[in-house]
Amino acid sequence: xxxxxxxxxxxxxxxxxxxxxxxxxxxxxxxxxxxxxxxxxxxxxxxxxxxxxxxxxxxxxxxxxxxxxxxxxxxxxxxxxxxxxxxxxxxxxxxxxxxxxxxxxxxxxxxxxxxxxxxxxxxxxxxxxxxxxxxxxxxxxxxxxxxxxxxxxxxxxxxxxxxxxxxxxxxxxxxxxxxxxxxxxxxxxxxxxxxxxxxxxxxxxxxxxxxxxxxxxxxxxxxxxxxxxxxxxxxxxxxxxxxxxxxxxxxxxxxxxxxxxxxx
Amino acid sequence: xxxxxxxxxxxxxxxxxxxxxxxxxxxxxxxxxxxxxxxxxxxxxxxxxxxxxxxxxxxxxxxxxxxxxxxxxxxxxxxxxxxxxxxxxxxxxxxxxxxxxxxxxxxxxxxxxxxxxxxxxxxxxxxxxxxxxxxxxxxxxxxxxxxxxxxxxxxxxxxxxxxxxxxxxxxxxxxxxxxxxxxxxxxxxxxxxxxxxxxxxxxxxxxxxxxxxxxxxxxxxxxxxxxxxxxxxxxxxxxxxxxxxxxxxxxxxxxxxxxxxxxxxxxxxxxxxx
Numbered sequence: 001x002x003x004x005x006x007x008x009x010x011x012x013x014x015x016x017x018x019x020x021x022x023x024x025x026x027x028x029x030x031x032x033x034x035x036x037x038x039x040x041x042x043x044x045x046x047x048x049x050x051x052x053x054x055x056x057x058x059x060x061x062x063x064x065x066x067x068x069x070x071x072x073x074x075x076x077x078x079x080x081x082x083x084x085x086x087x088x089x090x091x092x093x094x095x096x097x098x099x100x101x102x103x104x105x106x107x108x109x110x111x112x113x114x115x116x117x118x119x120x121x122x123x124x125x126x127x128x129x130x131x132x133x134x135x136x137x138x139x140x141x142x143x144x145x146x147x148x149x150x151x152x153x154x155x156x157x158x159x160x161x162x163x164x165x166x167x168x169x170x171x172x173x174x175x176x177x178x179x180x181x182x183x184x185x186x187x188x189x190x191x192x193x194x195x196x197x198x199x200x201x202x203x204x205x206x207x208x209x210x211x212x213x214x215x216x217x218x219x220x221x222x223x224x225x226x227x228x229x230x231x232x233x234x235x236x237x238x239x240x241x242x243x244x245x246x247x248x249x250x251x252x253x254x255x256x257x258x259x260x261x262x263x264x
Numbered sequence: 265x266x267x268x269x270x271x272x273x274x275x276x277x278x279x280x281x282x283x284x285x286x287x288x289x290x291x292x293x294x295x296x297x298x299x300x301x302x303x304x305x306x307x308x309x310x311x312x313x314x315x316x317x318x319x320x321x322x323x324x325x326x327x328x329x330x331x332x333x334x335x336x337x338x339x340x341x342x343x344x345x346x347x348x349x350x351x352x353x354x355x356x357x358x359x360x361x362x363x364x365x366x367x368x369x370x371x372x373x374x375x376x377x378x379x380x381x382x383x384x385x386x387x388x389x390x391x392x393x394x395x396x397x398x399x400x401x402x403x404x405x406x407x408x409x410x411x412x413x414x415x416x417x418x419x420x421x422x423x424x425x426x427x428x429x430x431x432x433x434x435x436x437x438x439x440x441x442x443x444x445x446x447x448x449x450x451x452x453x454x455x456x457x458x459x460x461x462x463x464x465x466x467x468x469x470x471x472x473x474x475x476x477x478x479x480x481x482x483x484x485x486x487x488x489x490x491x492x493x494x495x496x497x498x499x500x501x502x503x504x505x506x507x508x509x510x511x512x513x514x515x516x517x518x519x520x521x522x523x524x525x526x527x528x529x530x531x532x533x534x535x536x537x538x
Contacts, residue, residue, distance in 0.1 A: 010346060016339050017361060019414065020417065021361065023373065024376060026379060040389065087271040087273070088275055095272065102282055105286065110474070111475060112477055113495075113515070116293060116508055117289040117292070117293040120296070120505055120509070140286035147278070200369070218369045221372075225371075225482065240368065248364040
């Protein structure tokens with residue numbers, strides 16, 4: 001009985017793996033179909049749905065806007081998050097605890113409430129520029145991930161080096177620049193990629209803040225898919241999966257997903 | 265560098281940004297939901313919760329989320345226990361494969377299930393090829409739960425894995441030496457030690473499922489309405505901001521209630537001397 005259990009666990013894990021990854025394989029296959037509706041390619045393969053995607057102005061424009069938004073949001077989140085994480089590092093002061101909680105709030109509040117709140121507030125104060133509104137919302141959304149990722153990197157920092165630099169007469173900023181920043185580079189890159197992908201994937205907040213003139217790829221894809229049923233939906237999905245895959249590889253390279261599962 | 269004012273200055277830009285541009289709008293939405301033209305009033309809530317429809321939506325939201333929590337728990341627990349036995353290297357490979365879907369958009373993953381479960385979808389095409397009758401897997405609650413489990417499974421696995429890896433191997437071996445079978449060991453040794461992970465995973469998955477919008481719409485169709493879809497419809501279709509705020513706060517309240525229920529046993533244990 002006890003000896004059969006690991007085999008059972010392996011089978012179960014294989015089934016769960018199939019459940020988690022199978023859908024992506026199906027989407028890739030469906031994006032290559034020659035038929036005009038969502039179906040497996042039973043009469044050979046074609047890339048025509050990818051070509052159709054590039055020729056579809058709304059989705060192509062939304063894709064470009066999504067990439068720009070994700071890049072701008074991640075940059076701003078790292079610019080705000082790096083000094084914040086450094087200021088909060090190892091501080092046990094009461095204000096630090098409260099600030100840490102404040103910076104994490106977007107993780108605890110339903111996205112749909114956040115999106116609605118930002119839309120209502122900006123409407124009330126006459127802030128109608130959709131692009132900047134969306135950007136601010138995405139910076140707030142990604143900041144918790146940046147602060148958390150950088151906080152973990154700072155916790156692993158070699159403080160003896162910093163003390164040595166300070167004892168040798170380095171000014172605080174110089175010590176930060178020459179000692180802390182080089183050690184922090186992988187963490188910063190990981191935080192940027194994390195923020196980028198969280199923004200790029202987001203739909204819950206964006207749904208409220210997009211509109212004529214500005215959209216994101218997930219929102220446009222969602223809107224397109226509610227009215228259309230052609231394999232272009234699958235082709236766009238595959239492209240989004242590729243962006244996510246790139247993020248997984250980058251994060252794994254920089255800080256290692258292994259850190260999460262190494263145990264004690 | 266030890267002066268607190270210097271450190272506070274570094275944190276200030278981020279704190280101001282979050283406070284003014286995020287928390288303030290959220291708080292003003294909460295505040296606005298208890299306001300009417302005549303001043304402070306719970307009339308919005310009385311009106312919203314006075315209708316049977318709201319309770320139907322609330323019940324459906326809670327039931328769908330609970331179903332997704334239980335299903336992802338049932339899927340993830342054996343996987344976490346299996347990963348515990350593997351070498352760090354294999355554990356990492358499998359964890360990356362199982363968790364990386366978390367980094368793809370909810371829209372993409374839900375559309376994948378639309379493609380798989382649709383009336384002419386991949387699953388039904390397969391069933392037909394085998395001469396079996398087609399199943400109604402989409403535009404009903406089953407489709408929504410399948411989609412929700414796929415989207416939020418990773419959070420459950422992450423929480424369980426963290427606590428399963430902390431289980432004291434000595435206790436496990438002691439239980440085995442004293443003759444406890446695998447189920448008994450799971451029940452008496454693993455489960456009590458993993459309860460924080462179970463509770464955290466359940467709270468996280470429940471909160472995400474309860475406020476999910478895209479998955480219920482695309483996989484549930486127009487018949488499966490939930491609170492999140494009602495919030496969106498009220499705000500964006502009917503332009504009823506006050507009603508939308510009230511519905512959003514009810515949704516938040518239900519989530520918060522579940523999350524606090526899940527953290528109760530952990531808190532009680534923390535108060536007991538070890």
